[in-house]
Amino acid sequence: MTSHTTKGHGPPEEVPEPAALTDVPGLGGDPPGNRRIRWTLGLLGAAAAAVGIAWLSQVPYTVHGDDAGMLRLSWRVAGEALEECRAPDPAAARPEHMTRDEVCRQRIPPHRLRLEVEGRTRVNQVVEPGGIRGDRPFFVYEDMLLEPGVRHRVRVEFGPDPEAVERMKGEAAAEGVEMTPAREGGLRHRTLEREVEVGPREIALVTVGDGGELVVRWADPEAAREAAAELEDGAPPRRAP
Amino acid sequence: MAQRRPFIDAGRRLMAWADAACNRLYGWRFNPLYQTGTVAVLLFVVLAVTGVYLFLFYRIGDPYGSVERITEQWWGGQWIRSMHRYASAGLVVAVILHAVRILLQDRHWGSRALAWMSGLVLTFLCAVVAWTGYVMVWDGQALVLAREGARVLDFLPIFAEPLQRMFTGESDVPGAFFFLNLFLHIALPLGLALILWIHVSRTARPRLMPPRKLSWAIVGVLLLVSIAYPVSMGEPADLLRLTERIQLDVTYNAWLPLVADLPAWAVWLAGTALAAAVLLVPYWLRPSKGHVPEASVVDAQRCTGCWQCALDCPWEAITMVERTDGRAAELAVVDPTICARCGICAGSCAPMGVGPPGATGRDQLGDVRTFLFRVEPGPGDVVVVGCLHGGGGLTRDEESRALAQEGIYVYPARCAGSVHSSVVEFLLKGGAGGVLVAACPPRDCWHREGTKWVAARMFYDREAELQARVDRRRVAMTAASAGEGREVRTAARELQEQVHTLMEPEEAEMAFDLIQACEREEVG
Numbered sequence: 001m002t003s004h005t006t007k008g009h010g011p012p013e014e015v016p017e018p019a020a021l022t023d024v025p026g027l028g029g030d031p032p033g034n035r036r037i038r039w040t041l042g043l044l045g046a047a048a049a050a051v052g053i054a055w056l057s058q059v060p061y062t063v064h065g066d067d068a069g070m071l072r073l074s075w076r077v078a079g080e081a082l083e084e085c086r087a088p089d090p091a092a093a094r095p096e097h098m099t100r101d102e103v104c105r106q107r108i109p110p111h112r113l114r115l116e117v118e119g120r121t122r123v124n125q126v127v128e129p130g131g132i133r134g135d136r137p138f139f140v141y142e143d144m145l146l147e148p149g150v151r152h153r154v155r156v157e158f159g160p161d162p163e164a165v166e167r168m169k170g171e172a173a174a175e176g177v178e179m180t181p182a183r184e185g186g187l188r189h190r191t192l193e194r195e196v197e198v199g200p201r202e203i204a205l206v207t208v209g210d211g212g213e214l215v216v217r218w219a220d221p222e223a224a225r226e227a228a229a230e231l232e233d234g235a236p237p238r239r240a241p
Numbered sequence: 242m243a244q245r246r247p248f249i250d251a252g253r254r255l256m257a258w259a260d261a262a263c264n265r266l267y268g269w270r271f272n273p274l275y276q277t278g279t280v281a282v283l284l285f286v287v288l289a290v291t292g293v294y295l296f297l298f299y300r301i302g303d304p305y306g307s308v309e310r311i312t313e314q315w316w317g318g319q320w321i322r323s324m325h326r327y328a329s330a331g332l333v334v335a336v337i338l339h340a341v342r343i344l345l346q347d348r349h350w351g352s353r354a355l356a357w358m359s360g361l362v363l364t365f366l367c368a369v370v371a372w373t374g375y376v377m378v379w380d381g382q383a384l385v386l387a388r389e390g391a392r393v394l395d396f397l398p399i400f401a402e403p404l405q406r407m408f409t410g411e412s413d414v415p416g417a418f419f420f421l422n423l424f425l426h427i428a429l430p431l432g433l434a435l436i437l438w439i440h441v442s443r444t445a446r447p448r449l450m451p452p453r454k455l456s457w458a459i460v461g462v463l464l465l466v467s468i469a470y471p472v473s474m475g476e477p478a479d480l481l482r483l484t485e486r487i488q489l490d491v492t493y494n495a496w497l498p499l500v501a502d503l504p505a506w507a508v509w510l511a512g513t514a515l516a517a518a519v520l521l522v523p524y525w526l527r528p529s530k531g532h533v534p535e536a537s538v539v540d541a542q543r544c545t546g547c548w549q550c551a552l553d554c555p556w557e558a559i560t561m562v563e564r565t566d567g568r569a570a571e572l573a574v575v576d577p578t579i580c581a582r583c584g585i586c587a588g589s590c591a592p593m594g595v596g597p598p599g600a601t602g603r604d605q606l607g608d609v610r611t612f613l614f615r616v617e618p619g620p621g622d623v624v625v626v627g628c629l630h631g632g633g634g635l636t637r638d639e640e641s642r643a644l645a646q647e648g649i650y651v652y653p654a655r656c657a658g659s660v661h662s663s664v665v666e667f668l669l670k671g672g673a674g675g676v677l678v679a680a681c682p683p684r685d686c687w688h689r690e691g692t693k694w695v696a697a698r699m700f701y702d703r704e705a706e707l708q709a710r711v712d713r714r715r716v717a718m719t720a721a722s723a724g725e726g727r728e729v730r731t732a733a734r735e736l737q738e739q740v741h742t743l744m745e746p747e748e749a750e751m752a753f754d755l756i757q758a759c760e761r762e763e764v765g
Contacts, residue, residue, distance in 0.1 A: 024696040024700055024701075024718060025700060025717065025718060026717050026718040026719045026720070026732065027683070027692075027696060027718060027719070027720050031264060031265050031266070031267075031268045032265070032728070033265060038265070038266055041266055042266040042267055045266060046458070046462050047462065047465075047466075050327070050331075050462045050463065050465070050466040051466060051470065053327060053330045053331050053334055053466075053492070054323075054327050054330070054466050054470050056330055056490070056491050056492050057326055057327060057329075057330040057472070057490040057491075057492055058472065058473070058488040058489075058490065059488070059489050059490075059491050060486055060487075060488060060489070061486065061487055061488075061489035061497075061498065062485065062486050063381070063385055063483070063484045063485065063486065063487055063501075064483040064484060064485055065485075068483075069483075070483055072409060072410065074406070074409035074410070074411055075411065076402070076406060076411075130401075130402065131401075136401070136402075137402075139402060139403050139406060141403065141405055141406070141409060201482055201483035201484075201485055202481070202482060202483075203410060203480075203481045203482060203483060205409070205410045205411065205481055207411050217410070217411075217481070218481065219410070219479060219480075219481030219482045
């Protein structure tokens with residue numbers, strides 16, 4: 001090893017340095033004590049540290065200790081919109097082909113989510129539509145533990161909050177405009193009412209199916225098939241297909 | 242008067258004990274506690290190498306299955322994956338020890354705050370990389386981590402749709418998630434290299450790797466543990482089933498049980514408060530106003546422009562500039578915003594023209610004069626120039642008083658590297674029979690290179706060298722942590738014995754009698 005140093009002025013020149021600091025008198029040599037004992041203890045110490053680190057990286061941890069199952073409500077769905085239509089602003093004179101008979105605007109009212117289990121209300125809350133302007137789909141996500149192996153009567157409702165709808169209609173009426181459901185057939189309220197049973201640590205997922213209705217899904221397809229068979233046999237539903 | 246900080250002092254005592262224990266087992270060269278920073282870098286390299294192998298077999302279309310297949314490769318994949326995992330856990334341990342050590346050694350404030358803060362960024366990024374790594378396996382732990390991560394992140398109003406949707410079971414987790422995860426797991430470590438460069442940017446000659454033997458020993462131990470105790474696979478992640486038990490890596494994921502029942506806002510609040518507290522450590526735990534040492538200054542009249550202080554400065558705080566006073570040589574200039582106040586420049590300057598105010602070579606000679614006047618060492622006595630931070634902890638009052646009974650006197654130095662070689666010569670001229678320089682172990686010098694430079698000046702003619710006229714038989718050096726007082730005392734006694742052999746017979750007898758008399762008095 002060399003290092004730059006100087007004797008006097010000018011750029012540094014190289015002078016020798018100890019190859020290692022262990023060459024310096026008083027700094028080299030083994031630590032005192034019996035070498036064999038030192039090596040043994042040193043190896044044991046290193047092994048203990050390594051095993052300790054390995055153990056720390058795999059500590060058993062119980063996330064859900066009991067056997068409870070879970071009812072999960074989770075879906076993403078476009079909201080039921082209200083629509084207000086007005087005559088075009090006469091001040092905004094446009095060519096004929098750019099003029100419409102009326103200009104319509106849709107607004108999505110907050111929806112209400114209600115969950116009842118065994119007739120008891122467990123969730124009753126207003127859900128705001130997504131997005132800063134409130135024009136994005138709704139996202140619903142609720143988890144609730146259920147006692148496993150027991151049939152629970154579950155009722156889920158999701159639809160425009162009547163109070164919010166009335167308020168929006170009232171605001172529009174004050175401006176002399178009528179607000180009506182954008183969809184033909186009126187505002188849609190989704191409802192699911194059925195008996196649900198979950199196994200230990202099993203999750204019954206209530207979500208929106210392909211047809212837009214609320215459905216229950218299960219982790220175990222076999223169980224779902226059994227449930228479907230029970231339904232066909234006319235037996236009371238244990239699990240939903 | 243020293244600042245009282247009970248927690249820091251208690252931590253230092255514990256650190257001195259642990260250092261001494263490891264030094265006795267491994268010697269200072271291979272003491273892993275002195276290598277925490279470089280061991281972290283070594284483990285990072287191990288992670289990169291083993292990660293390349295795992296990457297070859299990992300499939301984002303079948304995350305759990307591909308990792309399971311890797312783990313089933315008993316001849317390779319199993320222990321390589323285990324090494325990857327254990328190296329990451331070891332990295333956390335090394336980083337924590339490194340941070341605690343820096344904290345206890347007061348190396349976090351002033352110009353070194355940059356290293357502290359960049360170290361925190363490195364640690365945070367390591368945690369993020371680790372999170373992506375655990376999720377890649379897509380087992381029970383991965384699912385819990387993914388859900389908790391998504392829940393906490395969803396608090397931020399920056400996502401078009403909640404991230405939690407991916408893990409509710411409505412549909413399979415999209416492949417894009419695993420692709421992004423893998424991308425981050427590989428891209429972020431590349432960013433770590435850049436921040437590591439910032440981390441060491443204010444140090445001269447930074448060491449990034451441990452000694453080769455220690456490196457191989459660490460890799461070997463990791464390999465043995467990986468073979469003997471390989472990582473197992475947990476149950477695969479099941480979105481529609483509650484996870485019962487997982488194998489939690491507490492080195493990274495100890496936060497998981499703590500936040501499981503907390504709302505997301507509380508997690509953010511606690512995390513932000515913790516991050517702010519750790520970031521503000523350089524501000525909170527810096528020395529109070531009256532205790533902040535002053536930065537080095539250069540006496541332009543004495544500076545000969547020899548460059549030595551600039552070369553020796555461990556922080557690259559000194560630059561050489563053209564003089565404006567008409568003299569031919571250059572002039573050293575200290576940047577006070579970078580200067581770490583170690584005083585090593587004072588020991589490097591032969592004409593004694595640079596150093597912290599009150600601690601230049603000239604100031605040191607004044608202190609030595611006072612010291613000699615006070616202790617009046619005899620020809621059979623030894624003066625231990627002891628580093629305040631290490632040096633066996635002999636600078637403590639009770640230690641130095643006890644040693645004085647044996648004719649061993651302790652002269653405290655702020656850093657052994659700051660001691661001007663003339664101090665050693667002056668002590669000998671002032672009557673001491675021998676001088677022992679007790680420094681910190683080289684890898685643990687609080688100012689990085691103090692021990693190296695003082696050794697080179699005393700024994701290898703590095704500027705400002707100990708003059709040739711000084712009898713080297715009367716000068717010795719030792720390196721010890723603050724917990725190795727016994728070793729330094731032994732070295733001092735050995736030097737004292739050697740000094741006695743160099744004395745004229747009559748002189749030696751007198752010195753011996755003096756020691757005997759002191760011992761008798763003590764016993765009496």
